[in-house]
Amino acid sequence: MLIVPATKKLLPLAGPSIAGDDDWGTTLLGPWYATVLFWRPRIVLLVNEMTLLPVLLHWHLRSP
Template structure:
């Protein structure tokens, strides 16, 4: 099961299936955080709690948003050249997606920083390449990762290396 901890803005917009007490995330990457970006092109920004890896995806159509999350995450993992077995395992564990409210203010702060950077990077673009933008954001140094691997892309690579051993 995939647990997405979403902002109130996103929860109010999509009315997703909610997590109940006792629901546990079964993915190796763990919970993801999400918010809505109401720009010219409505987007959602997901950030992984464990690695701070960002994933951008279209928000519309809102009714299909929860079902599209696993494939979008897999696309970004593939773009980061993660092993196929790792991506397959994550996809298998993400088939059931439930939403809850945010619980980690540090990750919410990182989402705000990524939102600001994404806006700067896409200011002149009507239709940005969301995978390329996700990859670019993943190279951003993040203070919660300074003692480890500095940026989300490096943190992801280190996590996947540690699980392969």
């Protein structure tokens, strides 16, 4: 299970979390963290805590 703590900039865009405070991820690489980069297109930057591996994801906005 992948649980990614988000920065304050990403939280309003991502919506409420469904993970509890005592939940942890079970990936082999360990914990990941995420923030949003306000580029065009909008990008989410995920970074692995153990390896510092960066991953860029395109952020698709959902229409209401």
